[in-house]
Amino acid sequence: MSNAEHPSRRTVLTVAVAAAVASGAGPAAAASASVPDTDDPAPAPTxxxxxxxxxxxxxxxxxxxxxxxxxxxxxxxxxxxxxxxxxxxxxxxxxxxxxxxxxxxxxxxxxxxxxxxxxxxxxxxxxxxxxxxxxxxxxxxxxxxxxxxxxxxxxxxxxxxxxxxxxxxxxxxxxxxxxxxxxxxxxxxxxxxxxxxxxxxxxxxxxxxxxxxxxxxxxxDVPDRFTVPASTPGLAQELVVPRYSQEVHAGQYPEYDNGGEAWCSPTSSQMIIEYWGGRLTPEQLSWVDPDYADPQVDHAARYTYDYQYAGCGNWPFNAAYAATFQGLQGVVTRLGSLTDLETLIAAGIPAITSQSFLKTELTGAGYGTSGHLMTVIGFTAEGDVIANDPASPDNQAVRRVYPRREWENIWLRTKRYNASGAVASGTGGVCYLYFPAQPTARQRQALAAVGVR
CATH class of the missing domain: 2.60.120 (Jelly Rolls)
Structure with missing residues (x-):
């Protein structure tokens, strides 16, 4: 993830974008950090x-x-x-x-x-x-x-x-x-x-x-949308997930997507892998410069790197990397609402989500991005999202609380306006889910509720 806006490799539905512009939506719709609630009914499965x-x-x-x-x-x-x-x-x-x-x-x-x-x-x-x-x-x-x-x-x-x-x-x-x-x-x-x-x-x-x-x-088939219906908070719970900052690794191993500044995906993956007990041995980490903190993040970047895409953000490659750790499995899917994430958190399953936004669209982030991964680890009593955001200056600053309404919109929408005012794509609820190879009954039930078996 880069904090600067840049063209996304996932901007593919150009005809749909043109239709959205013709409908009268414009950059002014995205100028405010607040997103109006909507009374639209809950969407059908997508x-x-x-x-x-x-x-x-x-x-x-x-x-x-x-x-x-x-x-x-x-x-x-x-x-x-x-x-x-x-x-x-x-x-x-x-x-x-x-x-x-x-x-x-x-x-x-x-x-x-x-x-x-x-x-x-x-x-x-x-x-x-x-x-x-x-x-x-x-x-x-x-x-x-x-x-x-x-x-x-x-x-x-x-x-x-x-x-x-x-x-x-x-x-x-x-x-x-x-x-x-x-x-x-x-x-x-x-x-x-x-x-x-x-x-x-x-x-x-x-x-x-x-x-x-x-x-x-x-x-x-996620419908084209700049905003999504507001969900009702239903859970107050936080999972204890390790915190790693990608920014700590800025400049390290530039052969892997220019170093840590772009390592949001493997950094997020490593947080959840370690939440489930996955550990790398000193021998596996011996190739990393011993002066570097958190060498497991460097390792995750190397072993998720897609040599054609020239980046560490290939979604299936991250899920496959997670599953190389004993007793873990990983999938890439789409969820339909924050209620789905609440279902998973209640069963002890954190999620890695993909989103893009302007600096003004997510209060407290302090940056804008055309594509960024972070881990959702819980919800406050008010329903706001607790995330381990790797785009933080250090590990201690990784835990963030983001406003629920803003966060669900930037994650679930499929269309947005970039910093230049042009229509760009959103990820429409994409997430990685990592969970035990032998899940508990409660974990199986939660996964089944979001369509993963």
């Missing part, structure tokens, strides 16, 4: 998250050289490879041969015909292995999409450089880093179903294999 996690789920897929495995965390692995292929890493120029196997999910019909879809996964990739996730679907007019690469990923960076893939489009939809998007949502075209395909890779002649425990995608 997102559908589906994941494959159980042994039965993995058995339901089509395999070529892969097989399902049982255990405390069922998954899919390489059995007898389907073949060998060469891969030239675009970021190193290195070409190497890899054995591979594939697993393809059954078709999932979306309960919300969608303008966007984001895949996420949890996996173990020992040295000498990596994986690719692809998505293919059917449009509302019955025609198919291509197979789109949603990510090439490894927990480490010694075999390949983890990467998104630019330039994927069929003229009707495109992939923007980690997000499938319909190019012109105003036409009514939607994604109505999809399949996910895993390709598992390993060095030839070895018995190594990636193990994938969770694979899913969130499809959504």
């Amino acid at each position: 997102a559908d998250y589906r994941a494959w996690t159980t042994y039965a789920d993995w058995r339901s897929g089509a395999v070529k050289g892969a097989r399902a495995v049982t255990g405390a965390r069922p998954g899919v692995v390489i059995a007898a490879p389907a073949g060998t292929t060469d891969y030239t890493d675009p970021h190193t120029g290195t070409t190497a041969a890899w054995e591979y196997a594939t697993w393809t999910s059954p078709v999932h019909r979306l309960s919300v015909p969608s303008t966007e879809a984001i895949a996420s996964w949890n996996a173990h990739t020992p040295e000498g292995t990596w994986l690719q996730v692809e998505l293919s679907g059917t449009y509302s007019d019955g025609t198919p999409t291509p197979w789109y690469v949603m990510g090439r990923w490894a927990a480490g960076d010694q075999d390949i450089r983890r990467t998104s893939v630019d330039g994927q489009s069929d003229g009707r939809s495109s992939v923007w880093t980690d997000t499938f998007a319909i190019d012109d949502a105003s036409t009514g075209l939607r994604l109505v179903s999809y399949r996910l395909r895993l390709t598992l890779y390993r060095r030839p002649g070895t018995k190594l294999t990636p193990t994938v425990w969770r694979l899913g995608a969130m499809g959504s």
Whole structure:
């Protein structure tokens, strides 16, 4: 996250933006820090998250050289490879041969015909292995999409450089880093179903294999909106979550998105990972300059870095990083209200949320941003949001209280005005959820209430 406004990689619905401008909304609407309440009814569900996690789920897929495995965390692995292929890493120029196997999910019909879809996964990739996730679907007019690469990923960076893939489009939809998007949502075209395909890779002649425990995608159709209905406060509770500032790391390891000033996503991830007990060993941190405080944040930045996007804010890469810690899983989804966040907090589950705003739109922030991640850790008795905001001068200053009405609007809207007065995009409720691989009954109930199983 940079405190300066800059073009967002997620500004993709240009026709919808033009329509919003034509409707008469203008920059003056965003000039005030206060957002008027609205009497609009609660919106219908706007997102559908589906994941494959159980042994039965993995058995339901089509395999070529892969097989399902049982255990405390069922998954899919390489059995007898389907073949060998060469891969030239675009970021190193290195070409190497890899054995591979594939697993393809059954078709999932979306309960919300969608303008966007984001895949996420949890996996173990020992040295000498990596994986690719692809998505293919059917449009509302019955025609198919291509197979789109949603990510090439490894927990480490010694075999390949983890990467998104630019330039994927069929003229009707495109992939923007980690997000499938319909190019012109105003036409009514939607994604109505999809399949996910895993390709598992390993060095030839070895018995190594990636193990994938969770694979899913969130499809959504969030209506264009500059404001959202006000929710009613329903919880006063605060979770004790470690506090880390990204600003402490400014200038460190500039090869990873110019250093800590842009590390809001991995800093937020590391806070919640440690809340759940995830710890890095001295050996894992030995590469970090010993003079640097909180070396685990530097580590998180390196191991969430997307070499194509040239940043640490790839949403699925952060969720996958969290799941490399024993006993944790992570997903990317969309929530519909602060009530959803209250449900999670009440069960002890903090969330990482993505939002963008002008300095005047969030009282107490002291900055504006075209994209920023922070962790929601609770609510005050008045219903205001308690957040660990990594865009703070030091760790002690990370805990913030933000006005409920302002905060929910900047998080849930899909359209906003930037510092130049131009219409820009909002994230529409995107969040990362990290939680135990074996959640309690109460945690399962809370996750199910927000559509995550």
